[in-house]
Every structure is written in C-alpha cells, then in structure tokens.
Amino acid sequence: MSHLVVNSTVNGEPAEFLCEPHETLLHALRDTLLLTGTKEGCSNGNCGACSVLLDGVLVNSCLVLAAEVEGRQVTTIEGLTPREGLHPLQQQFLENAALQCGICTPGFIVASKALLDRNPHPTEAEVRHFLAGNLCRCTGYDKIVRAVLAAAA
C-alpha cells in the first residue's frame, strides 16, 4: 500500500511526513516524528494516554488517522513545554506528586491544558468530568485533581 504525504503543523512548526493510509496519528507522532511523549495505552480510545490537541480540540491520537491531519495543527506534550522552565500544569504535577509511574502523565497534562484553556477556574467536579477519559492506575486521581486545581488557582 503506497504512502501518503501529509503536510501539517506540529507543535507550531511545519511538519511534512509520509504515512501509510491506515496509520494512526499516534503512530506517526511516535514512530515517524519521534515524538514519544504521546503514549499508547489501549489504542481504542479508552485511556487517554495518547491525548493531543488537534486544531486546539482535545482528541485521542489513536482514533485519528495520520492522513486526516493534512493542513491541520497538532499540539503534543512536547509542544506544551515552554523553551524555558515548565508549563504551570507540569510544575503543579511535580509539586503535588500527581504522578507515580508517569505513563499517563503527558495525556493528563495535555487534557488539563485543554480544560484550563476553556475554563480557567474549574471546580473539582468540572475537573473530574473533563478528565474522565484519562485513566490513571497509580494515583487514585486525588493528587492529579489537586494539581490541576492548583494550576488554575
């Protein structure tokens, strides 16, 4: 099956890459663009570890075909990290011990950014509702929710 050329913007920079027609955005990001901060947990949209922003909208990159992002903007955890220092969410995740194994952390931080971009001062209930598509098996979510609330404060 022949490859497709995709022109997109990834983390603010033009990204031209080849993909197989059936390939997901998740695999293009990880294996072709070498952006491995986006994690694969289930590949069917049920864990949120592969969360990215597509034209600013939070999506699971395992449920997006790479070919679909032609002409579109993709933001990953790598693009969310400032040139200097850390994003406030990243800082609060560290200070609140909101990660243990850390595999779900990039997805949670990307999702939390999408939340705060839309709702800068969410309640605990709003945080829990927005992040319900992101699974964490280590923390029981307590410290994650606190970290997001702290970043919003």
Add this chain to the structure above:
Amino acid sequence: MAIVFIPPLLRERAGGLRQIELEGATVGALIDSFEARFPGVRARLVEGSRMMPGLGVVVDGEVQPDGLRAAVTQASEVHFVHAVRGGCPP
C-alpha cells in the same frame, strides 16, 4: 534444644506431635535429628541440599534466606511456612 513447630500435614508422620525439641546448630541439623526420630520427614521438607521449593523457614520470627544453613540457638523457635516474597509469591 530448639523448638520446632511441626507443620500440620507432617504431624501424622511425626507421631501426631505438634512441636518437638531438637538438637542442632542449623536448620539442616535440626531436620537431621528430626529425621532420626521420625524417618521420612526429611523428604517432605528438603529437596537435595535446599528447602523444598515454596517452603520457607522462620527462625525466631524471621524468614531465613539461608534455609538449611540458617543458624539456630538452644532457645530458638523454628517454623516451616509457605514461602511468600512480598509482592512475589512463589
């Protein structure tokens, strides 16, 4: 004389005793004198030169990684238990 607690499934072979006082400076030596009193018990506790796989020995409240070579005192209390390695059961 160390006190050895006899595992329930071994009591039949050990004259129905629940515990027994035995001579020996190591767990291995205790088992030897146990065998001398009740032939056949050794084969139930030991495989070759080591404790039976899955079987642990506790001396005075502490699991003994040395198994048969673990030291015992005159006052020691010895138990044969199901070996459990915390998060790593055998």
Add this chain to the structure above:
Amino acid sequence: MQTFNFLSVATVEDAVAALKMGANRPLAGGTDLIPMLREGRRSADAVVDIKRIPKLNQLVVGPGHDLMIGAAVSAQRICRDPEIARAFPGLIDGISLIGGTQIQGRASVGGNLCTASPAGDAIPALIVHDAVLMVEGPSGGSEFPVSAFLIGPGKNALGPGELLVSIYVPAPKPGFGAAYLRFIPRNEMDIAVASVGIGLCQDEGGRITGLKLALGAVGPTPIVVAEAAGIAEGQLPSAELLARLGAAAEAAARPIDDVRGTAVQRRRLVNVLTRRAFEKALSRSVRMSSFKLF
C-alpha cells in the same frame, strides 16, 4: 490494523461517487470506525474522509427553533452551543454522553446514527424529537425517520453510494419537554446497559397531550414503546401514570444477556429510567412553556 486506502472529499457529489465503489466507508469522527477496522470488526477498501464537506459541517438553529445538524459536526460543537442547549436539552442529554471529552471532540451525531449501535446515546433522544435524516445518493436525495434508518445491530439503511448528510430536528411544540437517561456501571467511559429517551407535551392545565418513549440497548435496534402514548394521553402526571409507563417500557424491552449486563437487569433498568426520564422531561416542559410566555 488491517490496511486500507484513504480518500478525502470536498463535496457531497465526490463522496457519493467514492462511496459507490467497492467496500468504501465514510469517515467522520472515526471514534467507532477506526477501532472497528483495527480489531477486524469492520473491513474497508478505503475510508472516505467526509469532514471537509461544508454541508456536513453546518450547524444551524432556525428562526422557529428548528435545528439542522451536519452529519460530521462533532458532539462537542453541538453541546457547546448555548442556543441549542437551551432549546434542545433532551437532545443534549444524549449527545453529551457519546464518550468522554476526547471522544466528544471527534464523534458526530451522524456517525452515532450510522454505526447503528443499539446503545447509541444520541438515538433515543433523536427519535423522541421526531428527527428526520437527510440522505444524498446516486439517485438524488431521500429522507428517513430515525427508526426506519436503523435496520439492525450495526446495520443502517444506506445503500451503496448513499451518504447521511444532515439531521433535521423540528422545532419543539409549546409545552414540549424531553430527556434522555442511560445506565452505565461506571460514571463515564461506558456503553449504555440500557437507556431511555422520552418526549412529551402537556397543555397549560398540565395534562399530557402527547408522549413518545424510546428505549436503547434492550433490542437489536432502539425500541419505540407504542403503548406509551395511549397510556399517557390526557392524563395528569401521577405516581400511577409513572408506574404504568415504566411497566410498559419493561414489557416492550427485548433485552439479552451480554458482557455489559443481563436481560433481567435491563428490563428493570428501562422501567426505572422511564420513570426518572419522565419527571425530568416534565420539568423541562414546564420550563419551556413559561419560557414561551416572554
């Protein structure tokens, strides 16, 4: 993941042409199709990305509060529209439950319909709103009521080359109120074990002048409880009316045991959900009529 080709089209005509060929499938949000293709539960020679067709991205609330939803519009876009939320709260009940935040950003009402899952969250609410599905095909346009569009579990009425273009929802009549409730074991990220959509009208005196009751996940396709209208017609809301509607729902359900729940459980659930959804719809109907006053 099986291999397939990828096509992107910009017009309904191109989509119809592409979908006429072989085993090609339309791709909107992809939240159902992509995992189905990966896990071999569907196959395709090519997927046809229809999200770049302007007509499928329209979302228009008409002057008289009727609503046109382009088939590829994401659930999130619909749910974040304050005018739609105010005029169609019962519809939002269902659409807002299609998956978690990440799924909401991609999944479309059109896809929810075309996947034709018996548990599709948007479907019972669309039924009780008397939604009409606008389809374009090689032989021109056609219209389907939702119930006629769903012909079996995972099966819709579209023929080769036919494309669901938009969903038309007529303006609610005065005194109309609707609600959708589902039961899931967790509080998010689950498929409905059973669900209920209810739409009702009451006159100023509070008597029920019309009622439509649709059940999800308790049959091969969503079930419209025919008896419900007759039971409610001309009645004032009462515990007895709720009990009769619940019993009618339970009697109409044709559930099975599966990995998500048991038949017994599902019968009980549609009964409970019917009673709870009725009260929710009723409260909205009151709000709607008073809203009409000014």
Add this chain to the structure above:
Amino acid sequence: MSDQTAFKVIGTRPVRHDGVDKVTGRALYGADVRMNGQIYGAMLRSPHAHARILSIDTSFAEALPGVKSVVTGADLPAMADKIADTGEGAVNLRHLSSNILAGSTALYWGHAIAAVAATTQTIADQAAALIRVEYEVLPPILDLAAAMAPDAAALHADVVTNELGEKGKAPSNVAEHFRHEKGDVAAGFAAAEVVIEREYKTGTVHQGYIEPHSATVQWNADGQLIVYCSTQGSFGVRSEISEILGLPISHIKVIPTEIGGGFGGKLNVYLEPVAALLSRKAGGRAVKITMSRIDVLAATGPTSASIIKVKYGATRDGRLTAAQVWMAYEAGAFPGSPVGAGSGVILAPYDIPNVVIDGYDVLCNKPKSNAYRAPGGTNAAYAAESALDELARALNMGPIEIRLKNAAKEGTRRADGPVFPRIGFVETLEAVMRHPHYTSALERSSGPLRRGRGIASGFWFNFGGTSSASATVNPDGTVSLTEGSTDIGGSRTSIAMQFAESLGIPVDQVKPQVVDTDSVGYNDATGGSRTTFATGWVVYEIGQKIRTELIARAAKMLETEPGQVSFENGVFSNGAMKNIPYAQVTADLDKTGGPIVVSHSMRTRGEGTAFATHIVDVEVDIETGKVDILRYTATQDVGHAIHPSYVEGQIQGGVAQGIGWALNEEYIYDKNGKLLNAGFLDYRMPTTLDLPMIDAVLVEVPNPKHPYGVRGVGEVPIVPPAGAIANAIFDATGVRMMELPMSPARNLAALEAAAIAAAV
C-alpha cells in the same frame, strides 16, 4: 532508630528527581526504545481456551516480503522439569517456558503460539495472521468447581497434588493443598456462643497498568544479548531469560526502561525470550515487541478468582474463640496462585486461639496468575472482614470494638506459627476512631438512594530481600547514586532522601539513577513493598561510610584527628577553632587521597509487616444496584514516612484499585473460555468520576529494625477496600454481597432476591 526530630530531609516533600522527564514526555518507557536497525515483532495467539496443537505451518508468513524471522514453541530449548529460583521465588522452568510460547497444548485464550519479526509492524501483523495452526479443540475448564470435581480432566499429565512434599498418585488440577493449624479448633467452636459460617466468591482481575508490556532485544554476533524492557526487576528478567534460553547470565545485559506501572504484573518475562529468538533468527537485528491492550489482558498475569469459606466462633462478649477457613484460588494454566499469601493474610489482624486454614492451588484454562499488589490478600480480607462484620452485628458490637477486642499485637502468634514483632494494627483502629470521618454521622438516605458506612482492616507481610547500590562523590559535592531498583512510583527520591539524610547533604545534591544489570550489584525486583525499605537501608549504610571518609579527609585538611572533626550543616569543623565547607573537601578529594566511591550490598531482614484499617461511605441506588463511593479514609501503619506525598500516593492508588476490584472489575468469559472484555471499555477500571478524594492517614509506628524506621507501604492499601465496601453496602441496604465484584447487575439481583425473601 534515629531521633526523628533531628531529620533534615526525611519527612519533607521534595520534587522527584525523575519528575521533569516525566511531565515533559521525555522519559523513555518500554515502547519508546529505538535501536539501530530495529524491526518489529508480532505474536500469534490461541483462539481457543484449550486445544491440542496438531501442526503449525509458518511458510506463508515466511514468504511475505519484509518478514525476517518466525518462531514457535519448537524454537525454545526443551526444558527439564526443573524448579529454579529466578529471584522471584521458585518457578517450574518448563511451565514458565511453555507460557511464553505454547508447547503441544494451548492452555488459555490468548496463549502465545508463534511470533514473527518484520521490517514494519504492519507486515509483522499481516504475517502473524498468515500462520496456519491446526488445533484439536479440547473442553476448557473455566472455574474452581469444574477444576476440583472428582472426575475433572487434568490440565497437565505431570501435575499431581503436593501436600507438603507428599505427592498425589494421579494427575490433578489441585496442584497444592496446605494447612495451617493452631490450637484446637473443635474445642474453640464448642466454647463459642455465636458462630457465623459463610462462603464467598471473587472474580479474576488484572493489575491494569496503563503501559503495555514491551521488549526490544538484540542478539549480537558475539552471543551477547541486549535487552531493553519495562520490568519490575531487571535481574529477575536476566535469570529467567538465562534459564529459558540456556544462556549464561554473563551473556545477558538487561537495561530497564522507565516502567508504566506493574503492581506485580511485570515481575516475569513474557516477550523477552521470544524477541531474543526472533532477533537471532533475523541475523541479529534488534526486535521490538509491544503488546496490544488485548494481549495484556488476555495473556499476562491477572490475579486469581477464588472461593473462600470462613467460619468464626465467638463468646457473647465478642472474644473470638475459633476460626476455620477453606480457600481455593485459581492458578490459571500453570501452578502458582497466591493462595499461600492469602492464607497468611486472612486472619492475620486477629488473635484467635484456635484456627485451621486449608488452602488449594487450582489449575484452569485461564492465563497463569501473577502477583497483584498484596497477592491473594484482597480476596482473603473481603471474605474474612465481611464475616467479621456479620459476627459483630450478631453480637451488637461496633466494628472497631470487635476488632480492638481481638486485635493482634506484639507477641501474638500467627495462624501459620510465627509470632508478631512490634506492629501497629491497634494504632490504625485508634486513628479511625479519632478521625472526623468516623466521628461525624453519615447523612442518611433518601428515596432509592441508600447510604451506608463500612469498616475493614487488612494485613500484608512486606518483603526485605537483597539490594545493592553504589555512590560516587563528585568534585562539586554532588553524589551520583547508582541503583538497580526499578522506580515505579518515586523510589529514586525516597532512596536519595535516605542517602542525603545519612550523609548530611541536601537531597538535590544527590543524582540517583537506575542502571542496567552489568552496572550495579544484584537487586531483587521492586515488589513486596521492599524498595524504600531495603535499597534505602543500603544507601543509608553507604552514606555513613562516605560521611566517615569525608570526615577523615577534612581532618587531613584541618591537620587534626578525625575524632576531633564534626560535620554539621555542610561544614566540617574542628571544635571552635577551624572549619571548612563541604564543597571544599569534595573539590580537594584528589589531594587528600583520591576519589570516594562506595558500594554496598545487603540481604535485608526485619521488614516490618503492615496493617491498615479503612472506612468508607457508600450510596446504593436500590433501583439500579449501582454503588457510589461518597467518602473514603484509609489509616495505615507506615512505619516512618520518608516522602509523605508518595506514601499517601501509594495508599490512594491501592485504595483506588481495591474499589475497582470491589465494584466492577472482573474477567468475563464465554462458555468456550474466550475473554469477552479484553479492553479498557469493558474491563471497567475506575475513572476520575468513580472516586472521591481519598484521605490517607499516615500512622507512624517506626520499624525498630530499620535505621529510619521504614516499613513497606505499597501493598496493604489494596487489602481492606472490598471488605469495607461490602460492609458499607450491607449497612445501606441490609443485603450482604457474597461475590466480587459487587457490580450493579449482581447487586440488583441480590436486592430483588432479598425483597422477595422479605415479602415471603
């Protein structure tokens, strides 16, 4: 035990050393590895739960362009029936080997049959699908009743029942039966005025780590094996590969990546030997295999379903006089369920004079069970704590009252014989009694929503084990700390903190790193709640040695005797007269005798056991059977908390897993043994909306055996939740749930049955 008030580092909450890499996505996990010339592997798995493999035809797969190698069970060296201790306890190597690639029989749905390696993942997946396997389907044995039936067909012709070394005559699915006995149980029940006897069931559950297993292996031309993998124990991986492939360990280097959760499920190898064989056949190209989520759920160690019968006898004043337990755990396709551990947990919190416990390890056509956080403990405590709650109600006693009255203390003899050292069980009960959650009344029920409160306790052994580490003092005063303990939840930092405390420097001057099996001494796996205890103890010893050496160097510079030199607040001083900053001493090491590098290794003892008591408020919708957790408080004897935030995190995480196990998680098989819910959609783990904030109360009863009083904390938090929730559901509804999970369908059926019973 040092004076706690004097601590400068221990008890603080510094940012973890590996934190920035993990919040920026830069940390490398198993699937993030990329080796030169790497190709991709795919597994073919059995579509049958039980089938004889008649033939495997790999020719079509081999013919596909891009395929570099194909392997089957026939490529594994034939294994003698050897019991080996691979560092994770005794395992039968032939069983371990045939779990990795099936031999003559597929023993569960998803059992690995063959594997291919190809230039792309797509080609590898297509090739795996081209392998033709001829099966003779056999009837599957899917539950304990079927497996233990007298006429049941035996899964393995060579497995007989082992009763403490006494081997059964005929093949049996009961791989082991054991017994614990204390006192005279008949007399104990004769003396009882109240007796409660119940039977409980629990389902098969999975650890549910978010990172699928992944291994990247290169078989070099020189016979050296390079293994990158996500594992809880790199040394265990090394010895298992060595045994399975018959390679000397000197030929194997295991490089542990960051690990995305394990909970006991990443102790044993699944992919590594397969990737190694594929690599050798592919001319030494590195082969990467990553499991799909379906593979993880279908073919890696879940933990055992079980049936547990509990009988308690007590006097009217609430004193337990006797207990009898019968417990059978599913081992899965090969022997080795955690029933032994469960038998140690089940009555541990209580001082009961007369006890008999019988345990059974039972084979069935499900994946080989593996450790899961306090293995066997949750099943056991659910049964024992539910029955104890019934007993308390029969005696009109409060749940804390009956537990206090019978609580195990220092000197209490366990059912399996040994006597408890200093333990903090009573303290956890007292902490509950003091807590506002316990002292505040539960807001009561309305309509169909019924509220209730439940309490349960739990025990876990903990494990000490062997650790090694090494430290190098750098000229700038920082110290590079080299460890072999996989860091799953912040242990780099809890270990570095103990080192910093011991040496007397700030924790940010310590650079901890987890290295490969050639670069540090032997370490047991991160498991058994051992790492902060054991590796922390090792680095404490290293810190003391370096401190002594630095004082000697400072003495040289101060031209005095070491005995005259003290080291406080970063300054070496010789009484009042002269002093010299730490940084100057480290800068001049070369002029005072050369670099300082200290290694230390210990086989630790004295791991303290752990106790916990939990209290939970639930709301049950009696019309749907759904249970919501309203409030949760967990008190636990944590010994001495090194990094309180991560201790709380361990407790909150264990509780969350316990809640999932209690309410929704279970493997659902069809009648042919196909797993129907092998995915995160239908294997329902808790989401953010299914849990409240979880209040973790750290009760500190320092472990007298550890220099800093550390006890393992990671496992015991998963033990009490199911029992506590079952007790809360009863409090809310008057219905006793006898099976896990207490899912809505099961609850609704029980509620309706009870209502019918009440009506009759």
